[in-house]
Amino acid sequence: MTLTATAETGTPESLVMDTTELEAKSSFRMPTREQFQLSEQLATQTLAPVLDFEKLATILENKLKGKVIGYSFVLSYKNSYKASRSGGQSRQAQDAPARNMTMVDKYSIASVSKTITAAACMNALRTFSNDISTALNMKVAPFLPEHWSRGANIDTISFRELLTHSSGIRTGGNNCSYQSLKSIIAGGISLANKGRMYDNNNFALLRLIIPKMMCYPVTSIGSNESIFSLLIKEGQQASEFANAYKHYCHKSVLSKLENAFGTVDCANAQANPALYYAFPKGADKGFNVGDLTLTSGGQGWVMSTLEMADFFRRLHYTELILPNAISEVMKKERAGYDNYSVTNDGVIFYSKNGIYNSGNAGYRSVIMGFGDHVQMAIMTNSIIDLTGVAIQAHQDWKA
Numbered sequence: 001m002t003l004t005a006t007a008e009t010g011t012p013e014s015l016v017m018d019t020t021e022l023e024a025k026s027s028f029r030m031p032t033r034e035q036f037q038l039s040e041q042l043a044t045q046t047l048a049p050v051l052d053f054e055k056l057a058t059i060l061e062n063k064l065k066g067k068v069i070g071y072s073f074v075l076s077y078k079n080s081y082k083a084s085r086s087g088g089q090s091r092q093a094q095d096a097p098a099r100n101m102t103m104v105d106k107y108s109i110a111s112v113s114k115t116i117t118a119a120a121c122m123n124a125l126r127t128f129s130n131d132i133s134t135a136l137n138m139k140v141a142p143f144l145p146e147h148w149s150r151g152a153n154i155d156t157i158s159f160r161e162l163l164t165h166s167s168g169i170r171t172g173g174n175n176c177s178y179q180s181l182k183s184i185i186a187g188g189i190s191l192a193n194k195g196r197m198y199d200n201n202n203f204a205l206l207r208l209i210i211p212k213m214m215c216y217p218v219t220s221i222g223s224n225e226s227i228f229s230l231l232i233k234e235g236q237q238a239s240e241f242a243n244a245y246k247h248y249c250h251k252s253v254l255s256k257l258e259n260a261f262g263t264v265d266c267a268n269a270q271a272n273p274a275l276y277y278a279f280p281k282g283a284d285k286g287f288n289v290g291d292l293t294l295t296s297g298g299q300g301w302v303m304s305t306l307e308m309a310d311f312f313r314r315l316h317y318t319e320l321i322l323p324n325a326i327s328e329v330m331k332k333e334r335a336g337y338d339n340y341s342v343t344n345d346g347v348i349f350y351s352k353n354g355i356y357n358s359g360n361a362g363y364r365s366v367i368m369g370f371g372d373h374v375q376m377a378i379m380t381n382s383i384i385d386l387t388g389v390a391i392q393a394h395q396d397w398k399a
Helices: 033-044 053-064 110-126 132-136 159-163 178-187 201-213 227-252 305-317 324-333 386-398
Strands: 002-004 016-018 070-077 080-091 106-108 302-304 339-343 348-358 361-370 374-380
Touching: 053 070, 053 080, 053 374, 053 386, 070 305, 080 305, 106 361, 110 132, 110 159, 110 201, 110 227, 110 305, 110 324, 110 348, 110 361, 132 159, 132 324, 159 201, 178 201, 178 227, 201 227, 302 305, 305 324, 305 361, 305 374, 324 339, 339 386, 348 386, 361 386, 374 386
Parallel strands: none
Antiparallel strands: 002 016, 016 348, 070 080, 070 374, 106 302, 339 348, 348 361, 361 374
């Protein structure tokens, strides 16, 4: 499915975000129960004493170099950084000043933002129950704006269903604005549509729901507001919810990253920000998606590859963000992830990708972890199947 951003985001009208869950079909398949059990057993066994991460970095770099305008990646093992590489350009000559791409260039990480939102939501849910499964089964309706009309079956949607794209919301749209979400809730859902179907609006709703869960103050809206008053107050609410969402994500997740990284936001504050391009290299100017605060939740966070890798590592190999038992639930239930599966060579992997497209230009990101405790965080500023590239690089390394 392809979803088009609107003028509300401050992005070009031509910007398209493709939210299809990428599956490198030549590289992995859905596992059987027996394959999962075997892979989990192997993952707990002692690995060889020496793992050559520079070799893995070279294999991965060779799959990116010359195939995109710019790339950067970080490799980690358990709670340690092991290798990093970058190459190409983050700005080309037609967007002077041109510069090489590095690990500190910031991009909007697109749908990898969902993993951040999922982690923040898990922390919010922990305040309601010590049992995460019980908390995930809570209904989301009490945390929607009070004055919104609720269509058929909205009251049946649980947090688990939103976090796993199983809510029955199937819009095929990417507006993700306050008014668009209001319309979706008023339209209701069909119970027959419950079941996993990727839709950005599941996570966009969490931009409003998480602040309500955590009792952030927002403008009150009465039942008898004039049309003019309603529009003004809903505009205020849209901004208040979005800023409260960002505040809670910082408090519960992003503040746990290295202090040296500075502030992570939903707009790129870098002078002459990194851009994304069409490949092969041409004369067309690059793109920057702009400030996505008002459509955040399923997209929006602006990070460097180093920051993205730091978040991913700390989420699963420390308890600074979440207890390990809960981050494992995220992986295995695919809450904030696209995949939890087994590669053709029998290794468990879990991943989340991010995609922006604008014509032939595009941006890609992926965070991918393997059952042998290797993690990859990769960004490119051109179109490429990073999920497939990451899996194949790992397989080639282990061969």
